[in-house]
Amino acid sequence: xxxxxLEVNELTTKYITRFKENVYAVDHVSLKVEEGKxxxxxxxxxxxxxxxxxxxxxxxxxxxxxxxxxxIIDGQNITGLTPDNIRKSILGTEIAYIxxxxxNALNPTQKVIHxxxxxxxxxxxxxxxxxxxxxxxxxxxxxxxxxxxxxxYPVELSGGMKQxxxxxxxxxxxxxxxxxxxxxxxxxxxxxxxxxxxxxxxMETEIIKSMIFITHELPLLYxxxxxxxxxxxxxxxxxxxxxxxxxxxLHPYANGLMGAIIVxxxxxxxxxxxxxxxxxxxxxxxxxxxxxxxxxxxxxxxxKVIKVSLNEIGNGxxxxxxxxxxxxREFYKDAKSN
Amino acid sequence: MPNQTEPLFxxxxxxxxxxxxxxxxxxxNQVDLALEEGEVITIVGESGSxxxxxxxxxxxxxxxxxxxxxxxxxxxxxxxxxxKLAYWKNIQAIFQDPYSSFNIFTKIDTVLLDCIRMRGNGNxxxxxxxxxxxxxxxxxxxxxxELTNKYPFELSGGQMQRLMxxxxxxxxxxxxxxxxxxxxxxxxxxxxxxxxxxxxxxKIGMTVVFITHDVGLAYYVSDKVxxxxxxxxxxxxxxxxxxxxxxxxxxxxxISDVPKIYEEWDLSxx
Numbered sequence: 001x002x003x004x005x006l007e008v009n010e011l012t013t014k015y016i017t018r019f020k021e022n023v024y025a026v027d028h029v030s031l032k033v034e035e036g037k038x039x040x041x042x043x044x045x046x047x048x049x050x051x052x053x054x055x056x057x058x059x060x061x062x063x064x065x066x067x068x069x070x071x072i073i074d075g076q077n078i079t080g081l082t083p084d085n086i087r088k089s090i091l092g093t094e095i096a097y098i099x100x101x102x103x104n105a106l107n108p109t110q111k112v113i114h115x116x117x118x119x120x121x122x123x124x125x126x127x128x129x130x131x132x133x134x135x136x137x138x139x140x141x142x143x144x145x146x147x148x149x150x151x152x153y154p155v156e157l158s159g160g161m162k163q164x165x166x167x168x169x170x171x172x173x174x175x176x177x178x179x180x181x182x183x184x185x186x187x188x189x190x191x192x193x194x195x196x197x198x199x200x201x202x203m204e205t206e207i208i209k210s211m212i213f214i215t216h217e218l219p220l221l222y223x224x225x226x227x228x229x230x231x232x233x234x235x236x237x238x239x240x241x242x243x244x245x246x247x248x249x250l251h252p253y254a255n256g257l258m259g260a261i262i263v264x265x266x267x268x269x270x271x272x273x274x275x276x277x278x279x280x281x282x283x284x285x286x287x288x289x290x291x292x293x294x295x296x297x298x299x300x301x302x303x304k305v306i307k308v309s310l311n312e313i314g315n316g317x318x319x320x321x322x323x324x325x326x327x328x329r330e331f332y333k334d335a336k337s338n
Numbered sequence: 339m340p341n342q343t344e345p346l347f348x349x350x351x352x353x354x355x356x357x358x359x360x361x362x363x364x365x366x367n368q369v370d371l372a373l374e375e376g377e378v379i380t381i382v383g384e385s386g387s388x389x390x391x392x393x394x395x396x397x398x399x400x401x402x403x404x405x406x407x408x409x410x411x412x413x414x415x416x417x418x419x420x421x422k423l424a425y426w427k428n429i430q431a432i433f434q435d436p437y438s439s440f441n442i443f444t445k446i447d448t449v450l451l452d453c454i455r456m457r458g459n460g461n462x463x464x465x466x467x468x469x470x471x472x473x474x475x476x477x478x479x480x481x482x483x484e485l486t487n488k489y490p491f492e493l494s495g496g497q498m499q500r501l502m503x504x505x506x507x508x509x510x511x512x513x514x515x516x517x518x519x520x521x522x523x524x525x526x527x528x529x530x531x532x533x534x535x536x537x538x539x540x541k542i543g544m545t546v547v548f549i550t551h552d553v554g555l556a557y558y559v560s561d562k563v564x565x566x567x568x569x570x571x572x573x574x575x576x577x578x579x580x581x582x583x584x585x586x587x588x589x590x591x592x593i594s595d596v597p598k599i600y601e602e603w604d605l606s607x608x
Contacts, residue, residue, distance in 0.1 A: 044526040045494065159385070188385045188551040189595040196597075197605045216524040219554075219597040246599055260529035262554035263598045264581050269558060275530035277479075 002034040003074070005210040006056070006095075006177045011069035013055040016062070023283045025051040027234040028069070033177065038203065038211040040225035040242065042218055042257065046280055048234040049214045053181045056212070057095055059086045074176050074209075092123055096175040096208075100182040103162035106154040113150040116169050123173060136172065142205055143168050143198050160191025164198055171207050178208040182215050196224055219263050222246045227316065230254045233280050233291040236310060239318040250319040250328050252296045290322070298323070298331050344411030346545060347373040347396070347429075347513060353404035354391050354569075365391040367569035368405070373513060373545045378536075380548040380556040380577075382592065383566035389549045392566070393515050396547070397431055398422060427456065430511040434518035436498035440490035446501065447486050450474065453508035474504040478534055496527035503534050510542050517549045532559060553596050557581045565589045 008031045015023040025048045033039050043049050051064065058078040060066050070079045073094050078086065091097075106115055116136045120127050137147045145161075145168055154162055163183065171178060180199060184192040202208045213225050221228055221242065228245035230238040230253065238245060238254040249255045259274035278295040281287055287294070293303040303322060312318045313325065321328065354366040365388045373379065383389050394400045395407075398416045407414040409425070416422045433439055440449060450471045454460065459467070468482075475482040478500040490498060499519060506514055516535065520528040536559065539546055550556055556563050556577065563580045565573040567588045573580055584590045597603050 045496070045524045189553070189592065190384050193595045193605065200605060216526070217597070218525065219599050222599050223597045223603045257526060260526050261599065262525075262528070262552070262558050263600070264553040264557040264593055264596055265598055265600050266582055268554070269577070273529035273533060273558070275533065276526055 002036065004032055004072075005035050005037075005074055006031075006033040006212075007072040008032075008056065009070050009072075011052075011055060011071060012067040013051065013060070014065055014067050015051075016065055017284075021284050024067070024286070025064075025234050025283060026055050029231075029234075029236055031229065031236075031239075033210045033212065035209050036203070036206075037227065038213055038225040040221035040228045041212065041214045041231060042216060042221055042228060042245075043231035044216060044257075044280065047231045049216075049231055050181055051234075052231070053097065053179045053212070053214055056177075056179060057086070057097055058090060059083060088123075092119065092170075092175060093173045094175060095177045095179065096170045096173075097179045098167055098170055098181060098183050100185055102166040102170075102183060103154075103159060105166050106162060108154050111151060111153055112157075112165055112169075116150070116172060119169060119172060136169075139172055139207070140168055142207070143201055158191075160187050160194060163187060163191070164195060167195065167198060171202055174207055176209045177212065178202070178210070179212045180214065183213075184220070185215065185217075192220075196220070199224065218246060218257060218261050230257065233286060234283055235291065235320065236318070237292065237320045239310075239316065241316065244317065248329075250317075250325060251292075251321050252298055252328070252331075253292050254319075255328075255332055290320070297335075298328075344408070345372040346375050346410060347371075348408040348411075349396070349405060350408075351405035352392070352395060352402050352407065354388075354395060354400070355403045365569055366395065366402075369569070369571060371396075371564075371571075373547065375512070375545060376539070376543045377561045378539065378546045378548065378559055379562045379564065380550060380560035381564045381566055382550060382553060382556045384551055384592065387566045388569040389566055390517055391569075393431070393517050393547070393549050396513075397429060397515060398425055423456075427509070428512040429515070430506055430509055430513070431515040431517060432499070432502045432506070432519045434521055436495050436502065436522065437491070439502060440498065442489065442491055444489075445486075446488050446490060446493075447471070449490070449501070449505065450508060453505050456509060470508065474507040475501075477507050477538070478504045479530075480504065496523050496531070499523060499527075499531055500534065503531070503538060507538060507542075511544055513545045513547065514539075515547045515549070518551070519548075520555065521550070521552070528555075535559075551592075553581060553593050565592070 008029060010028045010030055011026060012024060012028055013026045015025055017023060029052060041049050054064060056071060058071055058081060070077055078090055117132050120132050136150055140147050145164060149165055184195045203211060215221055225242055228240060228242050229236055232253050238249060238251040246258060249258050256276040276295055281291055289304040289306050290308045293299045306322060308320050308322055310318045310320045349371045352366060352369045356363050356365055369392060381389050395402045416425050454467055454470060472482040475485060480500055520531055548559060560577055563577050564571045573586045573589050581593060584593055594604060594607060
């Protein structure tokens, strides 16, 4: 059995608003990523994807607060560490994070190599400029970037190039887990493909050991990751392999998401896209029962009363619904034939 | 007297140059475009291919450096502000960033009232106007009662983009330019917005020009697709022709760059 790189048990984090209300944006989330595997997280805006990503780093700053649960990276529990220790020993070397607008991290008045020196010096104050330059050059060349980029100013680079530069920099110390939060959403399809290619290369050359990829583009997720996890209102509603999550989703929300996929392939024009009506619930006071019940086509009265737990059904699959697997598949079959 | 056989909008040899001397760049190069009433066309291209410049010229926001534009068979005249306003009654746009599409100091009521005024219905009684605004909001699945006295920044991106469609509903233009309207919105709201726009198209029979880099979206919505490269149309035709059987290398590359679910996505061709 492969080594588990990242293990998260029942992690709960909350935002405290200025009226002292608690908003649980990540609610009892458990996940496991093995060495050499990647996990995708899907869901619509405001479902807690990015908050989960921030929480996974163990680095909390107001209004985000830690509540309960534990995060274990390669056998090391990082939950109790102070922010200073996290920055010193975890970020960059154990876990790295790429936000959506990663390219904005570059300082417009300094060359790219200076930015890399800053990153390395924060962890290894004794590293010389020569060492850093050599490390950066080999790393950039393995990832298919031209080493001349290092001597350039950010304004001389295009958006896609800047994004790739920052991604390459964030893995310069070879983190065990890379969290990529919508790294390609602001780019056009061609640059997006280059970014994805680079992430794949990093996995293959074992610069990073495992990856968590967050996006709302399901076709992209399907092509990039091994497993897919669907989030809704701070909870996991479905966990499955990429293949199963796209072609055989169990939770009604996951099924709804699959109905909104747009790909340039034959037959798409005959299908009417089905969007999920309504909006996600307000997490200040989430509903008692199933959080998706308000918007669910198949909801029955019990849905709004019974607290639904995650049903583990083997093979790493899980879903959060009161109906059984077969009942759900029956629903979708009927919906399709109508 | 407008000629009946003429298309609604026609551009011949439309060009735009930026800069001068050695820094001169040709953003749009001799483009011919004709829009018929009620059709949906899509202009697809990567960043920097001149899509948005072309859209701005169609809208009259920037003036072309070459070529002619005809609207309803007659040369377009937008030399004065008054004439521009009259032109914009017929042609409207929705842009990429919903957060910067609205004036942050005006309430949503005012935004919608302005549209009613622009149609020349400013003198209607207040109840009638409220009724029209409520109708427009309910068309895009927003509740007007919840929106009154709110400012645009209190809404989510998807809601704002839907409010833009409500504006179009009230304005009832002949041509709508939709410039990357779904690229900043998540995949789930994207389907809702496209469906609403298509429904509106059927209802008021307007021409829609989609501008996008998303080939999937182009395939889903359009009657006709134009592929744009370096300011020129390199391929055009029905979506089945262009997207399922592309001829040019550029088109093939664009299509291969989109992640798919039924075919293998080839990452080696970057």
